[in-house]
Amino acid sequence: MIERDHPVLSVGAQCRLLSISRSSFYYAPKGETVMNFDLMLLADK
Structure with a gap:
């Protein structure tokens, strides 16, 4: 979509x-923290 070297x-x-x-355009999303990931797994059970 956007070419850095146009x-x-x-x-x-x-x-x-x-x-x-x-x-x-420059935003890079951060991943889930380990604690949040563990809580999501716990909630899924």
Whole structure:
């Protein structure tokens, strides 16, 4: 979708064209903590 090494359009320009913020492009979700994962397993039982 967004090309980091596009020859003409910067990442910011591509984000504006797609109507998304640059921070949402760079966002990397964090995984679940071990404690939260254990609680979810316990709740499933």
